[in-house]
Amino acid sequence: MQPLYTSQQVRDAEAPLLAAGQGKELMLKAATGLAHVVVRELQSRYGRVYGTRAVALVGSGNNGGDALYALAFLARRGVSCQAVTVAGSAHEEGLAAAVAAGVCVTTEWDSVRDADVVIDGILGTGASGALREPLASQLSDWQNNACDQLCIAVDTPTGVNASTGEVDPHAVRATHTVTFGMLKAGLFVHPGAGFCGHVECVDIGLTSTDAPAGYLHTTASVRGPGEQDHKYSRGVLGVAAGSQQYPGAAVLTSLSAQNTGVGMVRYVGDAAGLVMHSVPEVVTGWGRVQAWVVGPGAPEDELVDEVLDQAYEKCLPAVIDAGALARVSRARDNWVLTPHAGEAQSLCESRGWTVTREEIESAPAHWARRLASELGCCVLIKGARTVISEPDGTLHLTPVGPARLATAGSGDVLAGIMGALMATEQPAGSRSAAVVAANAVLLHHEAAGNRALETAQSILEVARSHREES
Ligand SMILES: NC(=O)C1=CN([C@@H]2O[C@H](COP(=O)(O)OP(=O)(O)OC[C@H]3O[C@@H](n4cnc5c(N)ncnc54)[C@H](OP(=O)(O)O)[C@@H]3O)[C@@H](O)[C@H]2O)[C@@H](O)CC1
Ligand SMILES: Nc1ncnc2c1ncn2[C@@H]1O[C@H](COP(=O)(O)OP(=O)(O)O)[C@@H](O)[C@H]1O
Numbered sequence: 079m080q081p082l083y084t085s086q087q088v089r090d091a092e093a094p095l096l097a098a099g100q101g102k103e104l105m106l107k108a109a110t111g112l113a114h115v116v117v118r119e120l121q122s123r124y125g126r127v128y129g130t131r132a133v134a135l136v137g138s139g140n141n142g143g144d145a146l147y148a149l150a151f152l153a154r155r156g157v158s159c160q161a162v163t164v165a166g167s168a169h170e171e172g173l174a175a176a177v178a179a180g181v182c183v184t185t186e187w188d189s190v191r192d193a194d195v196v197i198d199g200i201l202g203t204g205a206s207g208a209l210r211e212p213l214a215s216q217l218s219d220w221q222n223n224a225c226d227q228l229c230i231a232v233d234t235p236t237g238v239n240a241s242t243g244e245v246d247p248h249a250v251r252a253t254h255t256v257t258f259g260m261l262k263a264g265l266f267v268h269p270g271a272g273f274c275g276h277v278e279c280v281d282i283g284l285t286s287t288d289a290p291a292g293y294l295h296t297t298a299s300v301r302g303p304g305e306q307d308h309k310y311s312r313g314v315l316g317v318a319a320g321s322q323q324y325p326g327a328a329v330l331t332s333l334s335a336q337n338t339g340v341g342m343v344r345y346v347g348d349a350a351g352l353v354m355h356s357v358p359e360v361v362t363g364w365g366r367v368q369a370w371v372v373g374p375g376a377p378e379d380e381l382v383d384e385v386l387d388q389a390y391e392k393c394l395p396a397v398i399d400a401g402a403l404a405r406v407s408r409a410r411d412n413w414v415l416t417p418h419a420g421e422a423q424s425l426c427e428s429r430g431w432t433v434t435r436e437e438i439e440s441a442p443a444h445w446a447r448r449l450a451s452e453l454g455c456c457v458l459i460k461g462a463r464t465v466i467s468e469p470d471g472t473l474h475l476t477p478v479g480p481a482r483l484a485t486a487g488s489g490d491v492l493a494g495i496m497g498a499l500m501a502t503e504q505p506a507g508s509r510s511a512a513v514v515a516a517n518a519v520l521l522h523h524e525a526a527g528n529r530a531l532e533t534a535q536s537i538l539e540v541a542r543s544h545r546e547e548s
């Protein structure tokens with residue numbers, strides 16, 4: 079997992095280097111890394127670099143400085159370069175370097191639309207508040223008329239908050255973002271993540287001793303059974319799912335758990351016959367378990383309450399989904415609540431917080447954090463972009479999953495995968511529970527089929543391919 083930081087943390091990491099007089103060196107490293115990406119993308123899209131046209135939008139700060147030094151580099155490679163200064167002033171040394179390399183400087187935006195590549199060097203980590211006029215309207219005019227244009231953002235797309243992922247209505251939609259030194263959390267949080275395109279980080283020698291704001295998870299793993307393991311030591315998962323109205327959820331949860339790999343699945347609920355028919359390895363009825371999944375398919379309240387009490391009293395890790403979410407009155411830090419935005423809204427409402435589903439969808443990290451802090455457990459808000467927060471606000475993020483997961487029963491499958499990992503991994507606190515949850519999301523993405531049943535089936539092969547035998 080890769081650490082993610084806020085803008086302030088990055089600035090704090092830069093401060094001692096700047097104080098030691100290394101500011102120019104840092105900027106040149108950043109600009110060189112940026113220019114290499116521009117060259118690579120020009121080559122990849124147009125098959126040539128020489129003779130292409132690059133336009134950089136240049137703000138008044140160091141973000142613009144990066145763009146100007148990169149233009150100087152590109153001009154020397156035979157790219158026809160123009161700097162559009164958008165803020166009245168620009169980084170002096172960067173401007174001088176660009177002019178010396180033959181870059182044309184203007185305040186007119188006419189050339190932006192026809193550029194082969196636009197470099198967004200307006201705002202980076204120094205941005206604050208809403209985009210000001212006339213910049214905001216100029217950005218909208220350009221982007222409303224741009225079509226499939228290569229656009230490479232310097233450090234962060236202008237208008238995307240690099241710490242929170244919140245987005246200004248006039249924000250730049252980049253195809254690529256070249257960020258410097260440390261990954262910024264806002265580049266991976268919805269909705270900002272959707273404006274960044276492909277993100278890559280150029281190493282400029284920054285390090286931080288701060289606790290990261292979050293982690294990016296990109297690699298799944300599944301623990302295999304050890305030589306000495308038996309079905310009980312490997313982990314038994316209790317599944318309390320399904321009802322007469324929604325029996326299928328019980329099947330999807332149990333099947334995906336079994337296929338992910340677990341010592342045993344014990345099922346309790348109203349769909350035992352159907353579960354047994356579909357997954358004959360499942361054992362029905364109460365017994366000892368090492369983790370619980372409770373809630374998919376709206377099991378009865380009495381059953382849910384009994385499971386929640388047992389999991390709480392025994393400190394068992396648990397995945398709390400759908401119908402069980404509203405029954406949670408106390409929680410352990412190794413629990414993961416998995417609401418979609420609508421369920422998250424109900425959780426908020428029951429706490430007297432007024433928020434719409436749309437507001438949760440546009441700031442899921444904020445609401446996941448708030449709920450996790452309030453409840454004292456991990457909260458995973460499902461959706462096109464899934465966000466996990468620990469109670470202390472540390473985020474756990476994954477790359478975006480395939481949209482074919484937007485189908486009924488998909489969440490039940492995720493709950494089963496996560497439950498199986500909980501039973502075998504036995505997370506003891508919120509950090510390890512969040513890591514398990516992120517791992518489950520990655521496996522879910524990889525297994526995604528066109529139907530939830532197909533996903534639950536293909537998780538067998540996906541988990542096998544990631545299994546590390548111990
Ligand atoms: N420091 C280092 O070691 C390194 C830093 N690096 C680079 O520096 C970047 C940070 O540079 P930075 O601190 O100069 O801030 P930056 O993002 O250019 O913006 C400041 C300008 O924006 C303006 N402005 C602010 N908000 C605004 C708004 N809403 N709407 C309109 N304007 C607004 C603000 O105006 P003011 O508020 O002062 O009037 C000010 O003029 C960082 O992202 C990375 O790219 C790399 O080179 C590596 C080494
Ligand atoms: N557009 C999308 N792209 C990627 N993943 C998605 C998308 N829409 C939904 N998902 C994922 O599909 C699952 C849907 O879960 P949920 O809404 O609980 O469905 P159900 O209740 O029918 O099981 C979640 O894991 C969610 O993150």
Ligand SMILES: [K+]
Pocket residue numbers: 141198199200201202231232233234235236
């Ligand atoms: K930028």
